[in-house]
Amino acid sequence: MATDHKTLQPLEFYKTFLDRKSRPDGRNLLEFRKVTVNAGSIGTADGSAIVKCGNTTVICGIKAEIAAPGMDEPSKGFIIPNVTLPPLCSSKIKSGPPGEAAQSATQFIAELVANNIILDLHNLCIHSTKWAWVLHCDLVCINLDGSLLDACVIALITALKNVTLPIVTYDEELDKLICDTDQKRPLEGIKQPVTSTFSLFENGILISDPTSEEEQLAAGLTSITMEGALVTHMYKPGGCTLDEKQVKKLIQQSELKAKEIVRLIEEVCLSSIAER
Amino acid sequence: MSGTELLSDQGLRIDGRKPNELRRIRCSLGIFAQADGSAYLEQGNTKVLAAVYGPHEIRGSKSKALHDKAFVNCQYSTATFSMGERKRRPRGDRKSTEMSTHLEETFAAAIRTELYPRSQIDIFVEVLQADGGNYTTCVNAAMMALVDAGVPLKDTVVSCTASLVKDTPLVDVNHVEQSGGSPELVVSILPHSGEIVYMSLTQRFHIDHLSKVLDTAIKGCKDIGVILKEIMKGHLTKLDTSLQAS
Amino acid sequence: MKETPLSICEKQCVIQAVKEGQRVDGRSLAEQRKTCITFGTEWGCCQVLLGNTRVMAQVSCTIQVPKSSRANEGMLFINVEMSTMAAEHFEAGRLGQQGIEVNRLVERCIKDSRCIDLESLCILVEEQAWEIRVDIHVLNHEGNLIDAATLAALGALCHFRRPDVTLDGREVIVHQLDERDPVPLTILHYPLTLSFALFDQGKIYALDPTNLEERSADGKLVLGLNAYRELCTLQISGDGVFIRKEAVLSCANVAASRAVEMVEMLKKCLAADAAERIKGKYDGLVSSVALEAERITTQSQATAYFKTPVHNLEENADEESLSVPKTKLVKDQGIVTLETKSDVSSSESDIEMEPLPPASVVKKRVYEEIDIGNDSEEEPVMLITKELT
Amino acid sequence: MVTNFACLQTTLHNFVLFFTITFLVQFKTHSYLCFIKILKSSVTLFTMETEQKSIRALKCEQSVLSRADGSVMFSQGNTVVMASVYGPLEAKIQKELSDRMYVEVNYKPKTGMPGVAERGKEKLIKTTCNHIILTNLHPRTAVCITIQEMQDGGTLLSASINAVCLALLDSGLPLQCLVAAVTCLVDKKDKIILDPCIRTVKEGYKAMFTFAFDSQKYNLILSHCEGQVPYQLFQEAMELCQKASHIIFDFYRQAVLRKFSKELL
C-alpha cells in the first residue's frame, strides 16, 4: 500500500511525512545524514579523501604539477577542480560528455576557488612569473544520493589538507628548478568552508541534506557555504522563494553543521598524519 | 611578391605562359566502376577527381527532400597531402563548406533537377594536388563526371579564373600568382548563353578594370568549354564504338 | 526549429512588384534601408541597424605567437555568431550554411582585402604578435546580414584601441588602458559590401534586400568595395541564378557610389562618437535604447504632419472591449470584400490616377505618403517604417 | 529631493528633468499618467538618499527586435543587455516534456565562445524562469530565451535577469510572478554599495552579491555570491537589495504602462 502510494503520487506521499515533521528515512526536517571521512587512502595521489554523506560518496584525488603561472596573475598557482559523475553513480546519469549536474558542480567548486575561499592561491607560487603549482583536483562521485556539493566540498578540503608536496626551489642563475623529493611538506593556508544543501517545499517547509529523491520532489534547492561564522557563498538558482526568517534559519543551521564538519575533518587529518 | 616578377618585361608569366594562355588540360572519364559517373581532370598541376552518384532516393535526413525537384548534394574536399603544408582537415572547415555550398548552387542551376522530384544527386570532388584554381578545376571535373553519369543538364558549366597584374589581365591563375597577392576572379558560366552562374573575387582592384578581367575570365571559360567538349565527344564516340562492336 | 515556410503568394507578389519597379516595403530598387551606427563604451564595440536588421560587433585582442609562415605579422580572426535571438531557425553555437556564408564573405571583404595593416601588430618577430578577434553577433535577421555584418565589423575595427606595448630588451610590457593612451589599428582602406537580390534571370536587381526578398529571389550578388572604388570581393550565388556581364557591371557602378557614401557616413559617426567621448559622461549604447514611447510619439508626429490640432487626450478614447466577437466579420462573409464603391466607379478612379503624370512621380508620391517618418527629419527613431518589413 | 536634483541634472536634459520630478511627485495622479504618454518619458528613478545606495538609471525598449516574440534592450546605468524570447515553439524530441514547457536559456558573451561561467549564468536564469513561467500551461513546447551582453557596466548578471523578465512580459507568456535582481558589493572597508558601476567593481571588493526577489512577497528567488562576509553584513546587503527591488518592479509597471498607454481609458 505504502509503496503504491509512493510510486503513484510521490509528492503526496512525501508531504504526509512533512506534515508530521519527519522524513521517510527517519530523520528530522533539519537533521543531516551521518558523515564519514577517510583521508589519504589513495597512495598514488598527492592528496586524497573519501567522503560519505549518507549514501552519497565522493572520492577526491589531487595530483600536483608544475607549470608557468598566467600572464595576468604571475604570483598565483592554480587549482583545477573537476567533478565527474560516472554512469555507475546513479541511474539518472547517462554515459557520454559531462551532463548539466556535473558541469554545474564543477562550476560551483571553481567559483569557490576563484573567490579565494578554498586556499590562497599565492601559496602555490614557487617563483613569481616563472613557476607555480597546479593542483588537479578530481572529484569522482561513486554513489549519488543528493547533496552532492556538500560531499564534494568536504572531500576537496580534506584531500587538500592531506596533500604533501616536495620542496621545490628555483635557481635564477641557472634558470633551473631544484626539487627535493625526500622532504615533503603539507600545504599551508587551507580554509575551511563547509557547504550545506537544503531543499525547499512550496508550503515553506525546509529540509536539510536532501537525498536525491527529496531533491527531485522539492520546489527549490539552496546551498549555503560557511566558513566559521562567515557567509562565503549562498547559491540559490531560482526555484521556490525564501523570506528573510527562513534565510536566517538556514544560515544558523549551516553554521552549526560547519562547526561539526570542521572538527571532523581536523580529527581525520590528525589521525592520518599520525598513521604516517 | 611584386608585379614585375609575376609578369616579365617580355610579357611572359612566371611559368612561361602568355597572359591569355591556359594551362594544359588533361582529362579522363569513367575512371571508377563504383560511381555512376566519374572524371579525373588536370589543369596544369592542379589535379582533381570527381564522382557522381544518382539520382537516387534521399539518404540521411528525409527532411532534405524537395517536393518539386532533386536535391543536389556536393562535397568539396582537399587531400591532406595536396599542399605544401599538410592540411589538417580535408573537409568540414569553413572554406570547404563554403565551396561545397557554391558547388551545390552551381549544379542545382545546371542540372535539370525538376525531372527528379524527391530524389538526390551526390557530387564528390577531391583535390589531389592544389596549384591554384582549385575551385574552377573542381567545377569542370564535376561537370565532366555528370556528363559521364548521363545526368540531364540544361547546359554544361565551365569555370575559369582571371587575375590582374600590372593592369594586364591574366587567365587561369596558378598558385604562385594567386598567393603573390594579386586578385583572383573565379567565374562559372553556361558557355552556350554566356550567362554567369557563379562569380567570386578575392583581393582588390579598381572597379574600372572589372570589365576586362571579367572578359578574360569568360573567354577562358569558353576556351576550356571547347577543350572539354572535344574530350567529351572523344569519350562518347569511344563508348559508342565499343557498344556497336559488342 | 524550422524556418517559417514561404508561401507562393508572398514570393509571387515580391517578384511581380520588383518587375514593376517597386518593393514590398515601399522602397525603390536602388534604395537602401535607413542605416544607423552606434558605438559602445568599450573600445571596438559597434552596433549597426540596417532597417530592422541588427548586428553588433566587438573587437578584442590578445598576444599570441605569430604563424610561422607569416612571422612578422599579427593575426585577424573573424567570427560570426548567430543565435536564436536573430531568428527562430538559428541555433546558438552552430553556424549553418547561411552563417558560414556570412562569415566567409566578411572575412574575404575585410581580411583578404588587407584593410588592417597586420605588420604593425607584430611585437617581436616569431615570438609575440597581437591577435585581433572580431566577434559579430547577429541580433535580428530581417535580411541582408552580410552588409550589416561587414559594416559592423569595419566600424568596430575603426573604433578599436589596443593597449600600448613597450619593449624592454626582449621583455614585453603591456600598458593598461588607464596607464597610457591606447593605440588605434592602422586601417589601410575601408571596405564594405553591398548586396543585390537578383530576380527574373538576373535582369532585375534590388539593393539591400529584406529577408522576404532574399528568400524570393533567384540569388544574390554581393559586391565588396572601398571608398577608392576598388573591388574587394564579389560573389554571385544562389540556386539557379543567371546573370549577364552587363548587369554585373551596372550593379558594380551603383554599388561603388553607395560605398563612398557609406564610408563617409561611418567616418562621420566615428567622429561624432569621439567628440562625445571627449565631453565625458559617455554612456555608449545606453543612448541607443530608445523608449518605445517614442514610437507612440512618432505617431503624434504623424498627426502633426496631417496638420490636425495638437493631440487631445480626452478624445483619445479607444474601443472599450477589443476581444468582443472578433471572428464575426470574417465568419459571416468568409473572405470579406470591403468594397464600398461600385466596381465601375472605382476602376474609373484608377484610370484617372494612373495616366496622369509619368509613373515615377506617382510612385514617389505614394512613398512620401506612407513613410510618414521620413518627413520629420529630426525624429531619430522612425519606427513606423521599421514595422513595415 | 534636493540631492535628487543634483544627480538627475547630470544625466538628463532639462526637459526630462522637469518631467521626472513631477512624475515622482504625482505618480498616482491619473492626469499626469496621461501626460506622460505623449511626451518622451525617460523613466529614471532615484529614491534612495545617497548616491552609493541608489540604483542607477533604468531604461528599456520593448519589442526592439522584429522577429522575436518578446524582446527588450535594457540598460541599468552603463550596463546594456538585450534579451529575446521565442515561444511557445515546437520542442526538440529529446527535450520535449509531456507535462510542461521546456525552458532553454542561452547566454551570449560579447567576446569569445560561451564557457563554463556562461553555463553557470544560464543555469541560474533557467531555474529562475522555470519558477516564474507557468510552464504547465503549454505542455510539449519549448521557450527559447537568449541573452546578449551589449555593454558591461558592472552588473551583467542582475541586468540579464531583469532583461529576461521584461522580455517575458513583452512576449505575453503566462507568468506566476515577476522577478527583479539587484547586485550589491561590500567594499574593502565593509561599506555596502548598491548597484556598483564597473569602476567600483574593478577597484576590488570583499564580496559581491546578486539577489533576485519575486514581485508578490518580495521573497528571495535567487542568490549568487562572490567573496565572504559575516552574516550581519550579508543580511544588511540582502535587505538593501530587497528594498531596491521595489524600484525595479515599479519600473516594470511603467514600462508596461508605456506600451499600453494608447489603449488605456
Place this chain on the structure above:
Amino acid sequence: MAEKSFSTHVNQIYLPGDSVVLSKTDENSNAKIVLGPGLRKYGKQILVTKPGILRTKSSPPTYWIDCHHRRYVPARGDDVIGVVTNKVGESYKVYIGSSEEASLSSIAFPGATKKNKPNIQIGDLVFAKLLIASADMEPELVCVNSLGENVGLGVLSTNGFLFTVPLHHIRKLLNPECTLLKSLGKALPFEIAVGMNGKIWIKAKSVKQTITLARAISMSEHMNKEEMNQLCKKFIDRQAGF
C-alpha cells in the same frame, strides 16, 4: 492595489502576480464568473498571469486581460491563415505560426469527396477554421462548417500578398468599431482575409495597390482611432489624385 475601489481597477494596467478584485455585485452574487485570458484562480485570490489591461463585461460577468502577443497559440473556432507545407496521406500539414503544425484533411473542403479533392500545392495559403485546438493535441483545421457548407473558407489566390502583424493588432482591426478597413476600402477596393494568427492576406487591383494597402494596415499598429481616421483620410485624398 487591493484597497482601491473596483471602478479604479477596470481598464488599468496589471502585471503578472497582481491580484484582481471583483466588483461588489459580482462578488456577492452566486452567478458564475468567467475568467478570461490572463487570469487564474489561486486559492481565494484571482491572480494575473499576463501583463495588460483589465477588461470586464457583464452577463455573464466576465473578466479578462487585454495583452499584447506576437506568437499565436491555437484557440478553437479561430479563423486562421496558414501555409501548406506538406502532404501526408489524406491530409495536409499547415503552418499557422503556432508551436505545432496543424493538419487539414483533404475532404474538409466544401463539396470535397474521396474522389473529388481540392487541388492544393505545397506553398499555397489556406483560410481555415480551427476545429481542434488543445495544448495536448495537434491542432486540426477545416474549411467547412459543421454541415459541410461553404462559409467562405478555403484556398486563397496566389495573386495577393501575405503579411504578418502582432495579434493584438488583428483584434483591433476585427473590432466592429474599427473602421480602418472599411475606410481604406472606400479609397481602393480590395479583398482581404484576416487570420487570428496574425496573418493578413490582401489583394487589390494591382500589386502596387496591394502593397500600399498592406503597408497602411501594418503601419496602423500603434494608432488610435483618430490617427487611423487621419491616415484613411489622407489615403483617400491621395488615391483621388490630390
